[in-house]
Each structure stands twice: as C-alpha cells, then as structure tokens.
Amino acid sequence: xxxxGKPRRSKSQRFTRSIAAFGTGSAAxxxxxxxxxxxxxxxxxxxxxxxxxxKAATAAAxxxxxxxxxxxxxxxxxxxxxxxxxxxxxxxxxYQDNRKAIGADPAKISAGLKLVIDAKASASKTEDxxxxxxxxxxxxxxxxxxNTAATDSAATTASAFTAPITGATVGxxxxxxxxxxxxxxxxxxxxxxxxxTSLKAVGAGTVVSAGWGGAYGNQVVIKLSDGMYAQYxxxxxxxxxxxxxxxxxxxxxxxxxxxxxTGPHLHFEIRTTPNYGSDVDPLAYLRLHGVSI
Numbered sequence: 001x002x003x004x005g006k007p008r009r010s011k012s013q014r015f016t017r018s019i020a021a022f023g024t025g026s027a028a029x030x031x032x033x034x035x036x037x038x039x040x041x042x043x044x045x046x047x048x049x050x051x052x053x054x055k056a057a058t059a060a061a062x063x064x065x066x067x068x069x070x071x072x073x074x075x076x077x078x079x080x081x082x083x084x085x086x087x088x089x090x091x092x093x094x095y096q097d098n099r100k101a102i103g104a105d106p107a108k109i110s111a112g113l114k115l116v117i118d119a120k121a122s123a124s125k126t127e128d129x130x131x132x133x134x135x136x137x138x139x140x141x142x143x144x145x146x147n148t149a150a151t152d153s154a155a156t157t158a159s160a161f162t163a164p165i166t167g168a169t170v171g172x173x174x175x176x177x178x179x180x181x182x183x184x185x186x187x188x189x190x191x192x193x194x195x196x197t198s199l200k201a202v203g204a205g206t207v208v209s210a211g212w213g214g215a216y217g218n219q220v221v222i223k224l225s226d227g228m229y230a231q232y233x234x235x236x237x238x239x240x241x242x243x244x245x246x247x248x249x250x251x252x253x254x255x256x257x258x259x260x261x262t263g264p265h266l267h268f269e270i271r272t273t274p275n276y277g278s279d280v281d282p283l284a285y286l287r288l289h290g291v292s293i
Contacts, residue, residue, distance in 0.1 A: 067116065067118075068085075068116070068117040068118065069114050069115065069116055069117060070085055070114070070115045070117050071112065071113070071114050071115075072109050072110065072111055072112060072113040072114075072115065073111055074111045076109065076111070077091075077107075077109070077284070077287045077288045077290075078091035078094050078095055078102075078106055078109060078288050079091040079287075079288050079289050079290045080287075080290065081094060081115065081117075082094045083290070085117045087117060087118075088118075091106070091288065091289075092226075094115065094117070097115075097116050097118065098115045098116055101113060101114070101115070102115075105280055105281075106288060107280055107281055107284035107285045107287075107288045108281070108284060160203070160204075160248045160249075161202055161203045161248055161286060161289035161290060161291050162200060162202055162203075162248050162249050162291060163200070163202065163286065163291055163293050164191070164199055164200055164201075164202050164230070164232065164266065164268050165191045165193055165197060165198075165199055165200065165255065165266050165268075166198070166200070168191035168192055168193040168197065168266070169191070169192050170189060170190070170191060170192075170283075171190035171191065171192045171265055172186050172189070172190040173186065173189055174186060174187075174188060174189045174279075174281050174282060174283065187269055187276070187277075187279040188231070188233075188267050188268050188269035188270075188279065188282055189267075189268055189269075189282050189283055190265045190266065190267055190268075191255075191265060191266040191268060192265050193255045193264065193265060193266055194255070194264055195236050195254070195255060195256045195257060195264040196236060196237075196254050196255065196256070197254060197255040197266070198251050198254060199220075199232055199235065199251065199252055199253050199254060199255055199266060200248075200249050200250060200251060200252065201222055201230070201246040201247065201248060201249065201250045201252050202222075202224070202230050202248065202286065202289075202291070203224045203225060203226075203230070203248045203289070204224070204225045204245075204246065204247050204248050205222045205223050205224040205225055205230070205245070205246060206222065206223050206243070206244070206245050206246070207220060207221070207222050207223075207240045207241065207242050207243060207244045207245075207246060207252070208221050208222065208223050208229070208242060208274050209221045209242055209274065210238050210240055210241050210242050210244075210252075210253075211238070211242075213233060213259065214259065215259050215260040216231075216233035216234065216259050216260075216267065217233060217234045217235065217256070217257075217258025217259025217260070217261070218233075218234070218235040218236070218237075218238055218253070218256065218258045218259070219231060219232060219233045219234075219235065219259075220232045220235065220238060220240060220252050220253055221274050222246060222252070223274070228270055228271065228272060228280075228285070229270070229271040229272070229273065229274050229278075230268070230269070230270055230271075231267075231268065231269040231270075231271060232252060232253060232266060232267075232268060233259065233266070233267035233268075233269075234255070234256055234257055234258050234259050234261050234264075234265065234266065234267050235253040235254060235255065235256050235258065235266075236253075236254045236255065236256025236257070236258060236264075237253055237254040237256070238252075238253045239251050239252050239253045239254070240252045240253070268282055269282055270282040270285045270286075
C-alpha cells in the first residue's frame with residue numbers, strides 16, 4: 001500500500017543544508033568581528049606617537065624652564081649679579097659657566113652680554129634647608145643654626161674685600177697713555193692722598209714682597225686669596241713684611257712720595273702675577289668683588 005503524507009527527505013540532504021546554513025551564518029558573524037578587530041588596532045601607532053611626542057615636549061619645556069639668563073647692564077659686575085641672582089658658588093661659578101662669553105678677564109663684562117644663570121642648585125638647597133629645619137627638634141635646630149651662622153661669618157670675613165684707601169679721590173686712571181710710562185700707559189690707578197695716609201689690604205692674603213721697588217719706591221705686593229696680586233707703591237712707611245698673612249682692611253703701610261713721583265699718592269695695581277706687565281683694571285676688579293669705588 002502506498003505511503004501517505006509528505007515524502008521523507010533523506011538524511012544526507014538535511015545534513016548538507018545544515019552545513020551550508022552554518023557556513024553562511026558563520027561567515028556573516030565572522031566578518032564584523034574581523035572588522036572590529038581591525039578598527040581597534042588601527043589607532044594604536046598614532047597613540048604611541050602622541051605619547052612619545054608628549055614626553056619629548058615635556059622634557060624640552062622642563063629644560064627650557066631650568067635655564068635662566070641675565071642680560072648685563074651698564075655698571076654691572078659679576079659679584080653683584082651673582083649676589084642678586086642668588087647664584088650658588090658666587091661670581092666664580094657665574095664666571096666659570098660663562099667663561100667662553102666673558103673671556104679671559106672676569107672684570108671685563110660689557111652691557112648687553114647675556115649670561116647663563118643656573119639657580120636650581122640654590123633653590124634646591126633652600127628647600128632642603130627649610131625641610132630640615134621643619135623636621136628637626138628645637139635644640140638640634142638651634143645648634144645647627146649657630147654653627148651655620150659661625151661658618152657663614154667666617155666665610156664672609158675670608159672673602160670680604162675693601163678699598164685700598166679710605167676717602168681718597170682717583171687721580172691718574174688705569175690705562176691712561178703717555179710717554180712718562182715705560183709701557184706707554186699707566187699700569188694702575190693713582191689715589192690722591194697726603195703722606196701718612198693709612199693703606200689697607202683689599203682682601204685676605206699673603207705678603208710676597210715688602211721693600212724698595214726702584215721707580216715704585218717703597219712697595220708692598222700681596223697675593224690675594226683668589227690668586228691675584230695687589231701692589232701698593234710710593235709708600236712712606238711699611239707695616240708688614242714678606243711672608244706675613246693679612247686680612248681685608250688690615251693696615252699694610254702709609255702713603256708717600258718715594259720713588260719716581262711728582263707728589264704724594266698711592267699707586268695701586270691688580271696683577272695676575274707678582275710681576276710688572278701682568279696688570280688688569282684695578283677698579284673693575286674691586287667692583288667685581290662688591291667694592292663701591
């Protein structure tokens with residue numbers, strides 16, 4: 001008897017169609033996933049570049065902010081600039097950092113010259129001092145403050161400079177030309193003063209010579225603490241002797257008119273060596289060390 005109802009499908013047909021449907025569905029599902037992965041991965045290189053660029057810009061900005069400059073004004077000296085700008089290490093550090101721009105003579109700086117000032121060390125030291133003071137017990141802080149004050153006082157005394165003579169006016173200036181001088185110019189500066197005026201060591205140092213100096217008459221030459229030499233000439237009396245150590249402001253003799261002179265005065269020189277011909281501008285040197293003259 002013939003079968004009734006719908007004809008039966010073979011198992012192989014149903015299986016084949018299932019595979020086809022599964023394959024089509026898988027492809028439809030796989031494509032968005034691949035697309036999403038690609039879209040997610042694409043911005044990564046750009047993000048990395050931006051991150052590197054940001055770090056480089058930050059580093060450049062930090063370096064720029066850390067570098068401070070100062071433009072020299074008329075009448076400025078390295079000592080005054082170092083003091084006003086709070087340079088750790090003083091004028092010597094300032095000169096060392098700008099030696100190429102300044103040249104061989106630190107006393108000769110011209111208006112308009114741009115100096116590099118590094119105040120980071122000074123600021124760091126200040127912050128460290130504040131932190132230390134805030135976290136230290138009172139007795140210990142008091143002892144530290146006392147020791148620091150004593151050290152600073154000793155350092156100030158050792159590095160202090162003063163004028164070689166008090167209240168005298170400047171006569172013949174440095175480097176004035178003329179045939180009366182063997183070098184063709186005046187190698188020092190003259191201070192007009194009557195015989196017997198007290199003469200002072202401009203800074204701490206050691207006397208390298210004290211006695212007769214030919215055309216200079218009675219003279220005293222002192223090697224100063226920074227390695228420069230101060231010469232005092234035409235003295236009427238000597239108060240020191242060779243080998244003696246002196247402090248800033250100590251009397252080293254009295255002004256006079258000995259040697260080759262036309263009248264009583266102090267001939268004062270600053271030299272790089274104890275010998276004639278190594279002179280530098282004496283007033284510029286004193287101003288460099290904070291002396292108003």
